[in-house]
Amino acid sequence: xxxxxxxxIDTRPDGVYIEARYHKREQIEILVKQGKIIKxxxxxxxxxxxxxxxxxxxxxxxxxxxxxSALKKTLDEAITIAKNLAPKIKxxxxxxxxxxxxxxxxxxxxxxxANHSMEERINLALNIDKEIRQSDIRIKGSMFxxxxxxxxxxxxxxxxxxxxxxxxxxDVFIEAIASEHGKIMSNRAVDGICGGWEIFKKFPPxxxxxxxxxxxxxxxxxxxxxxxxxxxxxxxxxxGFICHEAIGHxxxxxxxxxxxIVNGKIGEKVASELVxxxxxxxQQTAAGWLPVDDAGVKTQKTIIIENGILKSYLHNRIxxxxxxxxxxxxxxAYEYNNEPLIRMRNTYLEPGNFSREExxxxxxxxxxxxxxxxxxxxxxxxxxxxxxxxxxxxxxxxGNIVKNISLTGNAFEVFNSIDAIGKNWELNSGSDFxxxxxPAKVDxxxxxxxxxxxxxxxxx
Amino acid sequence: MMVNDLLSIVDPFxxxxxxxxxxxxxxxxxxxxxxxxxxxxxxxxxxTANNMEGIGIxxxxxxxxxxxxxxSFKKEKIKICLQKAMTIAKLIPSQENYFLPDxxxxxxxxxxxxxxxxxxxxxxxIDIADEILKKCYLIDSRINIESGIICSIExxxxxxxxxxxxxxxxxxxxxxxxxxxxxxxxxxxxxxxEYNTVVKVNDIDIDFIVxxxxxxxxxxxxxxxxxxxxxxxxxxxxxxxxxxxxxIDAAKASNIQSNASxxxxxxxxxxxxxxxxxxxxGLKSNSFASSSFDREGFPRQKCTIIENGIFRNALHxxxxxxxxxxxxxxxxSGDYRTIPEISPTNIEIKSGTFSLEEMIAETKAGVxxxxxxxxxxxxxxxxxxxxxGGRLIENGEIKNTLREITAVGNFFECLKTIRGISxxxxxxxxxxxxxxxxxxxxxxxxxx
Numbered sequence: 001x002x003x004x005x006x007x008x009i010d011t012r013p014d015g016v017y018i019e020a021r022y023h024k025r026e027q028i029e030i031l032v033k034q035g036k037i038i039k040x041x042x043x044x045x046x047x048x049x050x051x052x053x054x055x056x057x058x059x060x061x062x063x064x065x066x067x068x069s070a071l072k073k074t075l076d077e078a079i080t081i082a083k084n085l086a087p088k089i090k091x092x093x094x095x096x097x098x099x100x101x102x103x104x105x106x107x108x109x110x111x112x113x114a115n116h117s118m119e120e121r122i123n124l125a126l127n128i129d130k131e132i133r134q135s136d137i138r139i140k141g142s143m144f145x146x147x148x149x150x151x152x153x154x155x156x157x158x159x160x161x162x163x164x165x166x167x168x169x170x171d172v173f174i175e176a177i178a179s180e181h182g183k184i185m186s187n188r189a190v191d192g193i194c195g196g197w198e199i200f201k202k203f204p205p206x207x208x209x210x211x212x213x214x215x216x217x218x219x220x221x222x223x224x225x226x227x228x229x230x231x232x233x234x235x236x237x238x239x240g241f242i243c244h245e246a247i248g249h250x251x252x253x254x255x256x257x258x259x260x261i262v263n264g265k266i267g268e269k270v271a272s273e274l275v276x277x278x279x280x281x282x283q284q285t286a287a288g289w290l291p292v293d294d295a296g297v298k299t300q301k302t303i304i305i306e307n308g309i310l311k312s313y314l315h316n317r318i319x320x321x322x323x324x325x326x327x328x329x330x331x332x333a334y335e336y337n338n339e340p341l342i343r344m345r346n347t348y349l350e351p352g353n354f355s356r357e358e359x360x361x362x363x364x365x366x367x368x369x370x371x372x373x374x375x376x377x378x379x380x381x382x383x384x385x386x387x388x389x390x391x392x393x394x395x396x397x398x399g400n401i402v403k404n405i406s407l408t409g410n411a412f413e414v415f416n417s418i419d420a421i422g423k424n425w426e427l428n429s430g431s432d433f434x435x436x437x438x439p440a441k442v443d444x445x446x447x448x449x450x451x452x453x454x455x456x457x458x459x460x
Numbered sequence: 461m462m463v464n465d466l467l468s469i470v471d472p473f474x475x476x477x478x479x480x481x482x483x484x485x486x487x488x489x490x491x492x493x494x495x496x497x498x499x500x501x502x503x504x505x506x507x508t509a510n511n512m513e514g515i516g517i518x519x520x521x522x523x524x525x526x527x528x529x530x531x532s533f534k535k536e537k538i539k540i541c542l543q544k545a546m547t548i549a550k551l552i553p554s555q556e557n558y559f560l561p562d563x564x565x566x567x568x569x570x571x572x573x574x575x576x577x578x579x580x581x582x583x584x585x586i587d588i589a590d591e592i593l594k595k596c597y598l599i600d601s602r603i604n605i606e607s608g609i610i611c612s613i614e615x616x617x618x619x620x621x622x623x624x625x626x627x628x629x630x631x632x633x634x635x636x637x638x639x640x641x642x643x644x645x646x647x648x649x650x651x652x653x654e655y656n657t658v659v660k661v662n663d664i665d666i667d668f669i670v671x672x673x674x675x676x677x678x679x680x681x682x683x684x685x686x687x688x689x690x691x692x693x694x695x696x697x698x699x700x701x702x703x704x705x706x707x708i709d710a711a712k713a714s715n716i717q718s719n720a721s722x723x724x725x726x727x728x729x730x731x732x733x734x735x736x737x738x739x740x741x742g743l744k745s746n747s748f749a750s751s752s753f754d755r756e757g758f759p760r761q762k763c764t765i766i767e768n769g770i771f772r773n774a775l776h777x778x779x780x781x782x783x784x785x786x787x788x789x790x791x792x793s794g795d796y797r798t799i800p801e802i803s804p805t806n807i808e809i810k811s812g813t814f815s816l817e818e819m820i821a822e823t824k825a826g827v828x829x830x831x832x833x834x835x836x837x838x839x840x841x842x843x844x845x846x847x848x849g850g851r852l853i854e855n856g857e858i859k860n861t862l863r864e865i866t867a868v869g870n871f872f873e874c875l876k877t878i879r880g881i882s883x884x885x886x887x888x889x890x891x892x893x894x895x896x897x898x899x900x901x902x903x904x905x906x907x908x
Binding site for chain 2: 033034036037038039040041042043044045046047051057058059060061062063064077078080081082084085088089090091118119122126140141142143177179183184185186224227228254255257258259260261337339373374375376378379380382384385386403404405406408409437454456457
């Protein structure tokens, strides 16, 4: 495949910059609900995406035909598009320089998925689903969902990058639905990694079943939270989520140039001095692992906020040129036919000095937020996200579970109110995808963190 | 069976698979051509051309099912894909209800294809993107298009199965989607969007999209903060779509059968105010969301979901229908890369008798919703929604645009407290099409 890609790069016309990216994704997926196998599939998706820069304009085309002639045709199509676009654009696209990468990166984990049979997967799925259903008479619904994409990428460009990446990124969902007296409440646990079957060590299914079953049953009798400004103690998955959703998107430089709230604020204090927030592709076992981005740029550990001061945006080669900085390696494409965009990787808070107990013991009244639901954020850093599992904290003690709790507010105000960050650092929000025209696998986390935010709930 | 060019790709494999011992087999084929121009930071960013094709193969063997997909029409790749599907089917324990539908009479939907789109090129998308940028700038230079897509789509789908289904169809779409915010110095308005998808390129109303988009963005620039209160809600079509998606999810037979829906055992029961009627019409003329047949080759049809507040029909594919010994409603969905799921097509919430003006006039204290940011729980119906660009109503008049305010409640309970439905409605067309009026609700908890 490298030879075919090299051929299309070598035969490009003069004045054409080219990125050629081969991506083969093979995915196995099993979904069991209520004892029935709803999905049992194998998907094979492969092709080449070609992006060119001609006369200061981009053109992108893709093909599933992996031959020299098909790639030549795709290159010609991309060049035609760029030439049509060039007269219409005001500012010519310019790239910041990079050092070419020639390397192979492999991350299939300690226990590669290929070591495990389809039978093993099916038995696991059916057994876990059965365990959920048999756990309690109030459990009326059950789900086990396993997705295992394995990727093979070859990223080449006319700067000389030849980066080959082979990885797998499994994720698992376990859900219980409890029902009593006409009321239905559900709870789910999810996790994802970059690696192999060891996901089940990080996410032991039997333990998780007990947790989701107990939580969904507790939710049947849960009250709503007290609405208004409250002290919140966020566990690592919530910390990762707020870092990604509420702050991270505002510092993606395409968003910055469109006028996000952080535009022009590099060097300014934007958060408590306890806060150092990072986006990095380095963590091998995290779902957002990325050694080289899809434009062929080596990724780096990017310190976004250091001791409360805004230090960096997340860049591709164009925005890096615009701001006269180095590209941060954040340009990612989900599949071969997607054009790369600025996306996050693993986004987290650096650990602090507090123990989790110290963080909780000073809280007179507040909420412990354990696992995130969905959420959205605005260009102004105004955010909203649902919390799937949360508990009252009274006089430093964890109390009753509460339902339908959402956090809202301005993320930078919340980050300014942070007064304690735990030593208990972990990355574990790698279950879900981030969507921005196309999906991207990301991760996030930090240590248990205390702050003040607006909590939705009943009016007092 | 008469097979066309698309289906002839897999036709030789049908008999081969049956000879190899499968009991039933289904091939779903998809071929797409998508041209797109992208706007980013109020500038033309790039343009792309993507040609995609693929096949999903579903096989049944001794009561077990296997599925495999491949994005190629090459014979040797289809052969491997078929073998994979057969291997999976051998490993899966036998279960009741795996089922491929029989051939049924298809009623052809109309006006889903435009020759002009077939001839549409990427440069045409670029020209329209350029026109949008110029129109936005002329309306107000404070408008920032954070991102936008202008996209022409040509799709051909086909189903060939051992149950004598042999059918294919071509359709076209043209989509404009703009998202952004107004910026004035340090002031940044909240993000908003406007979009539409049509079948025929000449049906797209660029002026309307640009004007609506600009109106929303500029309205969000000046906002005030208010104290918490309990009051009425007039919910816009955009916000209604987010909330009613939960009701449509609850009406999917797959969710009802897995006990994940408040509509379980509620067929024939009153679940909403009698003013509420919701239908889904998969055959609606001139809609990109329409087709003559679903993902399994089953005929699309009109389906009443809620009629005068009574839950009438769940949405079925053939698997869920077979479990209840009933007929599919033609709602099998998904692309060639997945086993058929269930999705709506053209949802219409029937308009009422109130005018929007009357709704506002009778509201002493409340909020006119614009857009909501929410992750409601589709199983319990609980929601906490941040209102974006919500407008305060006091003594029957619209006052200020509100800075972020949160509304809290349970939407399934709200269905019974609908006070009024407007005559006016708006079409929100994407891969699913919605036609939605404004709805007036009582006693919503607002938290500032």
